[in-house]
Amino acid sequence: MTSRIILTVTRVLFPFILLFGIYIIIFGHLSPGGGFQGGVILATAIMLVIVVYGHRRFQRFVPYLLFIEIIGVILFILIGVSGIASGKQFLVNLGTIPLLNIIIGVKVFSGLVLMYLFLSKWEIKND
Amino acid sequence: MKIEVVKRFAVVCVLSLFGIIIITSTMLTYSTNFTSEISEYCLENLSLTGAINVVCAILLDFRAYDTLGEVLIIFVTISGVVLLAGRKK
Numbered sequence: 001m002t003s004r005i006i007l008t009v010t011r012v013l014f015p016f017i018l019l020f021g022i023y024i025i026i027f028g029h030l031s032p033g034g035g036f037q038g039g040v041i042l043a044t045a046i047m048l049v050i051v052v053y054g055h056r057r058f059q060r061f062v063p064y065l066l067f068i069e070i071i072g073v074i075l076f077i078l079i080g081v082s083g084i085a086s087g088k089q090f091l092v093n094l095g096t097i098p099l100l101n102i103i104i105g106v107k108v109f110s111g112l113v114l115m116y117l118f119l120s121k122w123e124i125k126n127d
Numbered sequence: 128m129k130i131e132v133v134k135r136f137a138v139v140c141v142l143s144l145f146g147i148i149i150i151t152s153t154m155l156t157y158s159t160n161f162t163s164e165i166s167e168y169c170l171e172n173l174s175l176t177g178a179i180n181v182v183c184a185i186l187l188d189f190r191a192y193d194t195l196g197e198v199l200i201i202f203v204t205i206s207g208v209v210l211l212a213g214r215k216k
Contacts, residue, residue: 029178034186036197066209073202076195091191097178100187104198111201118212 002052010052017045025105026098035101039108046113055120062117065110072107076100 025038050058079100083092169185176184186194 029180029183034183076198093176093188095177097187111205114205115208118208
């Protein structure tokens with residue numbers, strides 16, 4: 001059982017951690033940060049909620065997260081191919097740095113949450 | 128009694144060796160000049176990429192293949208986790 005203090009602090013902190021992660025991702029090309037770091041911060045927010053409320057009620061989000069993961073890889077490669085389509089090399093920069101940051105952030109977020117959800121299935125029961 | 132002493136001595140030796148390695152490598156890192164032609168090239172052509180953050184410009188423009196590999200590594204890791212830990216008990 002989680003205490004009331006942890007529940008309240010989680011409820012207060014959760015939107016701010018999400019906001020900070022999104023800020024790190026979107027301003028990745030202007031300030032320190034980037035897709036990977038922001039994605040990890042977003043994943044820690046979701047992990048906090050999973051730790052506090054138990055992982056069982058979050059297991060139904062696994063297919064959606066897998067879908068996001070696969071779509072992220074495909075979008076990254078498609079952006080690379082768009083460089084070829086414009087007559088230059090693969091993954092050439094066409095002003096796509098923020099877009100790539102957002103894709104990497106979403107992908108890292110879904111990947112880390114997926115890993116945590118799968119590994120938390122194998123918990124040791126202390127009851 | 129004697130084995131305990133030997134064990135403690137070995138632990139102290141290993142830890143002090145580790146500390147010496149860390150300190151010397153840090154000092155070597157700070158005293159070495161890393162500016163080469165590549166870093167100067169990256170700094171000079173930063174305005175072409177459209178990004179102010181140098182790390183982001185290198186990751187997503189100059190070394191974008193590296194980032195593609197990183198993305199694929201995360202994807203393969205997730206595939207392995209799903210394959211190994213995703214089955215029903």
